[in-house]
Amino acid sequence: MSPIKSPKSHHIASQAILCFILIFFSAEQLWCATILSPSSSKDIIIQARRPQSTLVLKVTNKDELASLRVATAQNRSGDFQVIDALARHEKDGIYYIHYTLPLKRGKNTFVISPGRLELKIRYKPVRTLLNIDFEAPEAFLFHRKSIIPKECSLCHSDKLPDDAGLDVERLKKNADYSPSCFSCHRKLHSKNKWLHGPTANIYCMSCHRKGTGNTKITMLTGRVDETCFQCHINKTKFRDQKHVHGPVGTGDCTICHDPHGDDYKFQLWADGKSDLCVGCHGDKKRAIKNSVGFYPHGIVQGGGCVACHSPHATAYRFQLYKPINELCISCHLNLADVEKGHPVGNHPLKGKDDPRRKGRALSCTSCHNPHGSNYRFLLIGDILGGHVCSMCHNDG
Ligand code: HEC
Ligand code: HEC
Ligand code: HEC
Ligand code: HEC
Ligand code: HEC
Ligand code: HEC
Ligand code: HEC
Ligand code: HEC
Numbered sequence: 001m002s003p004i005k006s007p008k009s010h011h012i013a014s015q016a017i018l019c020f021i022l023i024f025f026s027a028e029q030l031w032c033a034t035i036l037s038p039s040s041s042k043d044i045i046i047q048a049r050r051p052q053s054t055l056v057l058k059v060t061n062k063d064e065l066a067s068l069r070v071a072t073a074q075n076r077s078g079d080f081q082v083i084d085a086l087a088r089h090e091k092d093g094i095y096y097i098h099y100t101l102p103l104k105r106g107k108n109t110f111v112i113s114p115g116r117l118e119l120k121i122r123y124k125p126v127r128t129l130l131n132i133d134f135e136a137p138e139a140f141l142f143h144r145k146s147i148i149p150k151e152c153s154l155c156h157s158d159k160l161p162d163d164a165g166l167d168v169e170r171l172k173k174n175a176d177y178s179p180s181c182f183s184c185h186r187k188l189h190s191k192n193k194w195l196h197g198p199t200a201n202i203y204c205m206s207c208h209r210k211g212t213g214n215t216k217i218t219m220l221t222g223r224v225d226e227t228c229f230q231c232h233i234n235k236t237k238f239r240d241q242k243h244v245h246g247p248v249g250t251g252d253c254t255i256c257h258d259p260h261g262d263d264y265k266f267q268l269w270a271d272g273k274s275d276l277c278v279g280c281h282g283d284k285k286r287a288i289k290n291s292v293g294f295y296p297h298g299i300v301q302g303g304g305c306v307a308c309h310s311p312h313a314t315a316y317r318f319q320l321y322k323p324i325n326e327l328c329i330s331c332h333l334n335l336a337d338v339e340k341g342h343p344v345g346n347h348p349l350k351g352k353d354d355p356r357r358k359g360r361a362l363s364c365t366s367c368h369n370p371h372g373s374n375y376r377f378l379l380i381g382d383i384l385g386g387h388v389c390s391m392c393h394n395d396g
């Protein structure tokens with residue numbers, strides 16, 4: 001039987017019996033904490049973008065609270081990490097303790113004590129949830145009808161908390177307004193500095209939808225950009241451009257933009273000018289910081305990568321905003337309209353083949369690295385000793 005489908009009642013019942021036996025045979029106070037979420041089954045697979053999961057424990061006996069502890073299982077050197085509770089919430093004398101479990105790729109074991117109750121989670125990071133089959137049994141999804149615990153609704157309701165600071169009267173005119181999501185997913189809303197319009201207004205259902213099968217809440221699956229293009233219709237033009245950035249071409253908008261919000265402008269996970277880019281293009285990291293013996297191109301530390309490249313798509317190779325020479329002379333005005341005469345005499349700047357790079361035309365980047373160089377003037381070699389010149393003129 002798959003671990004996800006195993007009936008909870010069985011587990012809870014056996015634990016209750018064990019509790020009962022222990023109470024019966026010992027005079028001490030006893031553990032009776034139950035896992036409400038993510039699952040009372042011992043082994044589950046969680047597929048998510050973020051390496052974390054919400055754990056909610058139910059404790060019926062107030063005296064247990066003092067000794068209750070959640071920790072990772074000991075590793076080989078005997079180390080373990082105690083996980084602090086986010087909060088304890090009480091309803092009718094029963095306590096619901098919330099935690100955020102940190103997950104690492106692969107096997108994670110958590111121990112809840114006293115009693116050494118174990119929870120085993122296999123974490124599979126996914127690039128996007130939209131690649132998951134929401135109906136596939138191996139995917140653990142909280143909003144699956146067979147998983148979602150009824151007790152959560154004792155406290156989590158449709159009512160927005162008073163401190164949410166939102167104009168409910170205005171928001172509720174929109175059919176996608178979904179306040180029930182807010183009480184559990186508030187962090188998507190309040191933690192992020194830059195919120196995406198529809199998320200700021202809690203129009204969750206403009207992208208998520210009610211499931212038809214086994215899943216209560218789902219979303220459009222397939223290519224992520226289809227979700228975005230529903231509203232950002234003008235962005236479909238990315239697809240018609242000749243040179244499309246890798247992840248944009250595969251439709252992975254959410255690899256850079258969080259559909260809810262994030263720490264940086266345009267809901268990006270790092271500053272979009274450069275930090276975001278070098279997060280994937282690690283070899284360009286040198287260009288954005290000062291290091292001894294390296295000459296970065298001044299503009300990379302000013303306007304950043306996006307001074308020259310579009311993060312999405314353009315008509316020119318490398319998603320440049322202009323053909324190379326036009327791009328360079330738009331700032332280096334002294335070379336504007338110069339077809340010949342730099343760096344020496346009548347030296348051509350274009351209109352010839354680049355002897356150094358097969359299949360490419362001579363341009364500014366034939367001699368200069370646009371990002372930075374170990375040599376002065378961003379040159380591809382040392383000007384002293386004629387090293388630059390000899391890369392193309394091997395006659396000496
Ligand atoms: C603009 C569309 C859009 C809106 C609006 C939106 N979501 Fe999402 N949401 C997505 C997409 C797309 C994903 C999957 C992201 C991925 O994996 O690529 C997602 C994923 C999630 C996840 C999984 C965790 C994560 O961050 O990947 C949660 C939880 C979630 N949404 C809750 C909400 C809630 C609550 C709201 C309303 C406050 C909301 N969403 C509004 C598009 C949206
Ligand atoms: C006894 C009341 C109560 C019950 C029952 C309860 N919760 Fe909560 N939960 C709360 C309160 C109160 C908050 C804090 C809300 C806020 O910050 O606005 C909270 C916060 C959360 C959060 C956000 C945690 C964070 O990272 O800030 C999640 C997720 C959550 N609950 C999930 C659940 C789930 C899943 C269940 C059912 C298994 C559940 N809760 C049952 C009262 C409860
Ligand atoms: C009772 C609390 C609660 C409420 C209410 C709630 N969620 Fe969730 N949701 C969770 C938890 C817990 C997870 C699992 C991720 C985690 O552990 O943080 C989750 C996961 C998700 C995911 C990821 C896919 C999945 O099913 O695991 C999406 C998408 C999502 N929620 C959207 C929504 C939307 C949209 C609403 C409102 C219609 C909503 N949620 C209401 C607690 C809640
Ligand atoms: C339900 C409609 C809707 C969907 C779907 C949607 N957006 Fe948006 N988006 C908006 C609105 C409204 C704004 C705010 C526009 C404004 O303030 O000018 C916005 C703003 C943005 C911005 C900031 C633009 C700016 O100039 O500040 C980015 C980036 C963005 N969306 C990306 C995405 C991505 C990526 C997706 C798909 C995951 C997506 N959007 C899906 C409605 C939507
Ligand atoms: C490689 C990362 C990356 C990917 C993938 C990406 N974007 Fe962007 N996006 C950016 C950056 C960086 C900016 C800010 C641009 C700037 O500062 O010039 C931006 C800006 C935006 C804006 C606001 C400015 C504008 O041009 O209107 C929108 C809307 C947007 N992106 C939508 C999308 C959509 C839709 C997709 C998927 C088809 C997508 N993005 C994919 C990085 C990305
Ligand atoms: C999420 C990872 C990611 C981020 C962030 C990212 N890129 Fe890329 N980039 C790629 C991938 C994948 C390719 C395609 C690689 C290939 O085809 O070899 C690519 C290709 C490129 C290329 C073309 C390379 C070539 O040889 O044709 C340029 C230029 C580029 N990216 C610039 C940028 C800039 C500028 C930014 C920041 C705005 C950025 N990238 C952010 C993943 C990323
Ligand atoms: C001054 C304009 C300019 C800036 C700023 C700039 N680039 Fe480039 N980039 C270019 C040009 C021009 C090319 C084409 C080089 C060639 O002709 O081979 C290029 C090529 C690339 C390529 C593909 C070839 C290679 O060298 O790997 C990547 C990837 C790239 N840039 C990423 C970045 C990143 C990341 C940043 C920010 C750290 C950045 N660029 C900043 C102009 C620029
Ligand atoms: C958006 C404006 C901009 C663009 C486009 C641009 N540059 Fe620059 N460039 C600068 C700035 C700013 C500096 C730093 C000037 C300084 O330090 O005095 C610089 C410096 C240089 C230097 C070093 C000058 C010195 O005295 O050390 C060279 C060489 C250079 N750029 C070549 C290029 C080439 C080749 C291109 C096209 C691939 C290009 N630039 C595109 C703005 C730009």
Ligand code: HEC
Nearest residue numbers: 325328329332335342343349363364366367368377383388
């Ligand atoms: C054939 C190789 C070659 C080509 C092509 C070339 N350069 Fe240069 N460039 C050099 C050399 C060599 C120097 C150093 C000159 C010196 O020592 O005075 C230099 C110096 C520079 C400088 C810094 C000194 C100054 O004049 O301000 C800038 C800026 C510059 N080049 C921009 C460009 C631009 C823009 C292009 C394309 C329009 C270009 N270069 C094409 C070889 C080249």
Ligand code: HEC
Nearest residue numbers: 343344346347348352353355356362366367388389391392
């Ligand atoms: C990236 C390759 C490249 C580099 C590096 C290079 N050149 Fe050239 N050079 C060329 C090409 C291509 C021509 C045009 C040849 C033709 O007309 O067929 C040329 C032409 C010349 C000419 C003849 C110009 C005329 O009057 O017609 C001279 C002189 C020259 N280069 C000197 C130099 C010197 C000095 C350096 C070093 C500072 C240098 N080149 C670096 C590619 C390069």
